[in-house]
Amino acid sequence: MNTKCPVCDGEVTVEPGTIESEIIQCPDCSARLVVEKIEGSHVSVSEAPKVEEDWGE
């Protein structure tokens, strides 16, 4: 499955087995992307949220 990177417009391949909400990385610009929706062979991604104050281990 392929889609476009919302940051650099590069081609992003989403591996089979990827699930919604998963974090992937753009091979071109290294942006961290979130897989929003997978419907059949259509996939949409958005830029991952920036680190928030209460994020942690």
Place this chain on the structure above:
Amino acid sequence: MITIGLLHSTIRGDEKLILEAAKKRNVTVKLIDIRRSIYCEENPLNHIDVALERSVSTVKGMYAAYYYESKNIPVVNSTAVAAICEDKFLTSLALMKARVPTIPFGMAFSVVELESLIASIGGYPVVIKPPEGSWGRLLAKINDKDALEAVIEHKDVLGTPSHKAFYVQKYIQKKQGRDIRAFVIDGHTICAIYRHSPHWITNTARGGVASNCTVDSELATICKNASIAVDGGILAMDVVETKDGYIINEINHTMEFKNSEMPTKTSISGYIVDYCLQIAQTQ
């Protein structure tokens, strides 16, 4: 048939490993995106036997955990454990109370009191940390009074209220520039890594390098006692080696572990799933 509810926000490599481990064991996992859920009395509950809390946000994860516990569904880690471990001061107090060796620490709310506190824990250098921070963010190593005054003024002017409670630790010189992260489940240390770094902050998230650390009986014992002190569960403990033996730095309750399975050759994710099954069965 037991179903584990995985409470999540974005799904990281760690969550993927947990899903794989569950699949290998033929255990059903229901993915529950906590951002897409509502928490109120009438909420038709997901049929799960145990909830595994893996949210990236501690605040949201904590509320979701309280909610499931109120519906009598056990949560790993429990809110009791999370409430202690999400706050470094509360963790230090729990360790102190249980007499588990930990880095000399204290808390104060202004420069004058901080100066007496620093004197009483052995003087400079010290490390100031936000009590609820993580990933090595906003840690400050303070070498003298000038630096102390500058950092405190910045925090007073720019910080949120929780940044105005100053948690201080004595600065510990690390043996061979490394510290230990031990993975402890139900008091049992399943594996550990060394984190090496030229920088004093050795978090792998900051570019530290991980290698396997053999768990000796001394390490297993201190981790067991620390686990009892904060009430058990699935924990990652930061441990430092000193000339007097191991001491605990801090304890994480929603740990990241994906970079540690390879060096330790241990399926941490498998242990996590097994522990959830055990909790569901004893419920």
